Amino acid sequence: MSLLRRRPTASLFVRLLVFAAATVLAAQMIVMILIFKTPPPLPDFYRLTEIEQTLRGETPRFSERPTLVLKRTKTRPRPNFDGRFAPNIRRHIALNFGLPVERVVVAADYGPLADRRVFRTLQSRFAQEGGTEDQFLIAPFKVGILQDDGSWLVVQPQRHFGLGPYEQGVLTWFALSTIAVAPLAYGFARYLSAPTRMLASAAERLGRDPRAPPLEVRGSAEIAVAAQAFNDMQARLRRYVDERTGMVAAVAHDLRTPLTRLRFRIESAPEEQRAKMAADIEQMEEMIAASLAFVRDAARPGTRTRLELSSLLESLCDEMAETGADTDCEGRGEKVVIEGDPIALRRMFTNLLENAVKYGVRARARVCCEHEHAVVEIADDGPGIAPSEMEHVFEPFYRVEPSRSRKTGGIGLGLALVRSIARSHGGDVLLMNRSGGGLTVRVLLPMPS
Numbered sequence: 530m531s532l533l534r535r536r537p538t539a540s541l542f543v544r545l546l547v548f549a550a551a552t553v554l555a556a557q558m559i560v561m562i563l564i565f566k567t568p569p570p571l572p573d574f575y576r577l578t579e580i581e582q583t584l585r586g587e588t589p590r591f592s593e594r595p596t597l598v599l600k601r602t603k604t605r606p607r608p609n610f611d612g613r614f615a616p617n618i619r620r621h622i623a624l625n626f627g628l629p630v631e632r633v634v635v636a637a638d639y640g641p642l643a644d645r646r647v648f649r650t651l652q653s654r655f656a657q658e659g660g661t662e663d664q665f666l667i668a669p670f671k672v673g674i675l676q677d678d679g680s681w682l683v684v685q686p687q688r689h690f691g692l693g694p695y696e697q698g699v700l701t702w703f704a705l706s707t708i709a710v711a712p713l714a715y716g717f718a719r720y721l722s723a724p725t726r727m728l729a730s731a732a733e734r735l736g737r738d739p740r741a742p743p744l745e746v747r748g749s750a751e752i753a754v755a756a757q758a759f760n761d762m763q764a765r766l767r768r769y770v771d772e773r774t775g776m777v778a779a780v781a782h783d784l785r786t787p788l789t790r791l792r793f794r795i796e797s798a799p800e801e802q803r804a805k806m807a808a809d810i811e812q813m814e815e816m817i818a819a820s821l822a823f824v825r826d827a828a829r830p831g832t833r834t835r836l837e838l839s840s841l842l843e844s845l846c847d848e849m850a851e852t853g854a855d856t857d858c859e860g861r862g863e864k865v866v867i868e869g870d871p872i873a874l875r876r877m878f879t880n881l882l883e884n885a886v887k888y889g890v891r892a893r894a895r896v897c898c899e900h901e902h903a904v905v906e907i908a909d910d911g912p913g914i915a916p917s918e919m920e921h922v923f924e925p926f927y928r929v930e931p932s933r934s935r936k937t938g939g940i941g942l943g944l945a946l947v948r949s950i951a952r953s954h955g956g957d958v959l960l961m962n963r964s965g966g967g968l969t970v971r972v973l974l975p976m977p978s
Contacts, residue, residue: 544721545721548717548721552714555706555710559702559703559706562702563699563702572667572668573594573595573667573668573686574594574665574666574667574668575594575597575665575666575668575670575686576665577618577621577622577665577666579591579597580597580622580666580672580684581622581625581626583597583598583599583684584599584622584626584672584674584682584684586599594668594686595668595686595687595688595689596686596687597684597685597686597687598684598685598686598687599682599683599684600682600683600685601676601680601681601682601683602673602680602681602683603679603680603681604681605634605673605675605681606634606636606671606672606673606681606683607636608636608637608638609634609635609636610635610636610637610638610670612637615635618635618666619633619634619635622672622674626674628674631675632674632675633672633673633674633675634671634672634673634674634675634681635666635670635671635672636670636671636672636673637666637667637669637670637671668686669685669686670685670686671683671684671685672684672685724752724755724756725752727744727752727756728744728752728755728756728759730978731744731756731759732759735763741763743760743763743764744756744759744760746760784813784817785814785817788810788813788814788817791806791810792807792810795807795810816926832870833868833869833870834868834869834870834871835866835867835868835977836866836867836868836869836871836874837864837865837866838865838866838867838896838903838905838974839858839863839864839865839896841871841874841875841878842858842878842894842896842905843858845875845878845879845882845894846858846882846892846894849882849883849886849892854882854886854891854892855886855890855891855892856882856885856886856891856892856893856894857891857892857893857894858894858895858896859893859894859895863896863897865896865897865898865903865976866976866977867903867954867974867975867976867977868977869954869974870950870954873950873953873954874950874954876946876950877946877947877950877951877972878894878905878907878972880943880944880946880947881907881947881970881972882894882907884909884943884944884970885907885908885909885911885968885970886909888909888911888912888968889908889909889910889911889912889967889968890909890910890911891909891910892907892908892909893907893908893909894906894907895907895908898976901975901976902956902973902974902975902976903973903974903975903976904971904972904973904974905971905972905974906969906970906971906972907969907970907972908963908967908968908969908970909967909968909969910966910967911967911968912966913962913963913966913967913968914929914960914962914968915929916962919960922944922960923944923945923947923948923958924941924945925941925942925945926941926942927941928941944958947972951972951973951974954974954975955974955975956972956973956974956975957972957973958970958971958972958973959971959973
C-alpha cells in the first residue's frame with residue numbers, strides 16, 4: 530500500500546507551549562497598556578471642613594464624590610485610625626467642637642500597604658491651595674463624636690453602588706482586547722483541532738466503507754504517528770477480512786470435488802438409499818453455492834455513489850408487482866439521498882421484499898429520515914418472529930423453520946447478507962413485530978455529511 534507521507538511538523542506539545550506563551554505575553558501587554566494609558570484616579574477624599582459641616586447638620590456640596598452621611602449609633606466606630614495624621618485630625622475636630630479629644634474617634638483601616646503616593650499627591654495639592662497636610666481623610670472612614678447620652682454621632686461617606694468611571698474604563702479595555710484576541714484564539718483552536726477532526730472523520734468513513742482510502746500522514750508529530758497507526762490498523766483489518774473471506778471461499782470450492790465423487794459412488798447404492806443420499810448431496814451443493822455467492826458478494830468492492838432511496842424502492846416494488854407480487858412503496862415522492870453501492874443495496878432490498886412476500890403475503894415499504902439516518906421500513910402480514918429468534922436469524926445458515934426443505938425457505942444466508950451489506954455502509958438492520966400482527970424490517974443507513 531502506497532501512502533503519501535510528509536515530514537511531520539512541530540509537535541503538538543511545542544504548539545501548545547507557544548500558544549500559552551503568546552497568551553501570557555498578550556495578557557502582560559494588555560496590563561501594561563492599562564497601567565500606562567489609564568492611571569488610577571485619586572480616591573474619594575474629604576476635607577475636615579466638609580466633615581465638620583456634616584457633623585453640624587449642614588450639607589456640603591459634592592460634585593463627583595459621594596455625599597457624607599450623618600447617623601447616630603450606640604456602638605463606637607471601629608477600627609481606630611492609628612496613622613501619623615490621626616492625632617492632629619482628632620485634636621482639630623475636638624477643638625472646633627469644644628470637646629475633649631477622648632470623645633472624638635477617627636475609624637479607618639488603610640492597612641500597612643496603603644499607597645503613599647496618593648497621600649503625597651493630595652498633600653501637595655492642598656499645600657498648593659494654601660492648606661495644611663492634615664486637613665483631609667480618604668474614604669472609607671468614620672468620624673464619631675461621643676454624645677452626652679452615650680450614643681455616637683457618626684459621619685461617613687455614602688456607599689455607592691455600580692462601577693465608577695475608572696472601573697468602566699478598565700472593563701472596556703478588557704472587553705476590547707478580548708474581542709481583538711478572540712478571532713486569533715478561535716483560529717488557533719481550529720488549527721489544533723483539525724487533525725483530531727480528520728481522525729474522527731476517517732474512523733466514521735472506515736465504518737461506512739471498509740475500503741476507504743488511507744489517511745494522508747501530515748500534521749504535528751503526534752498526529753502523524755496517530756494517522757500512520759490508523760492506516761496500519763485499516764490495512765491489517767482489510768487483510769484479515771480478505772484472508773478469512775478467501776479461506777471460506779476456498780473451503781467451499783474444494784468441497785465440490787468430494788461431493789462430485791460421492792454423486793458417482795451412490796450410483797451403486799441400493800435404490801431406497803440412493804434417493805435420500807442424492808437429496809443430501811444436492812442440499813450440500815446448494816449450501817456451497819450459496820456460500821460462494823455470499824463470499825463473492827461480501828468481498829466484491831462496489832463503487833459508492835449518491836443514490837435516491839425512494840426511487841430505488843419504488844422501482845423494486847413496481848418490478849415485483851408486475852410479476853404478481855403484492856408490493857407497494859408508501860409515501861412516494863419523499864427524496865432521501867444516501868451514498869452507497871447501488872448493486873449491493875438493490876440486492877439487499879430485493880431480498881427483504883421477497884422475504885416479506887414469501888413469509889408475510891405482502892410487502893409495504895416506507896422511506897424516511899430520522900436523526901441524520903435514512904430509514905427504510907418493510908412490513909408484512911406474516912406470523913412474525915419470536916423475540917428470542919430476532920438476532921439468531923441474522924446468523925449464517927440459521928433458519929427459524931428447522932427443516933432444510935427448499936419448499937419452506939432458503940439456505941439461511943439471506944438475512945446474513947442483508948446485515949452484512951447494511952453494516953458495510955455504516956448502518957444496521959433491526960426486526961420488530963407489529964402490534965397488529967406481522968413483521969417490520971427496519972434498515973438504517975447514514976446520511977452523507
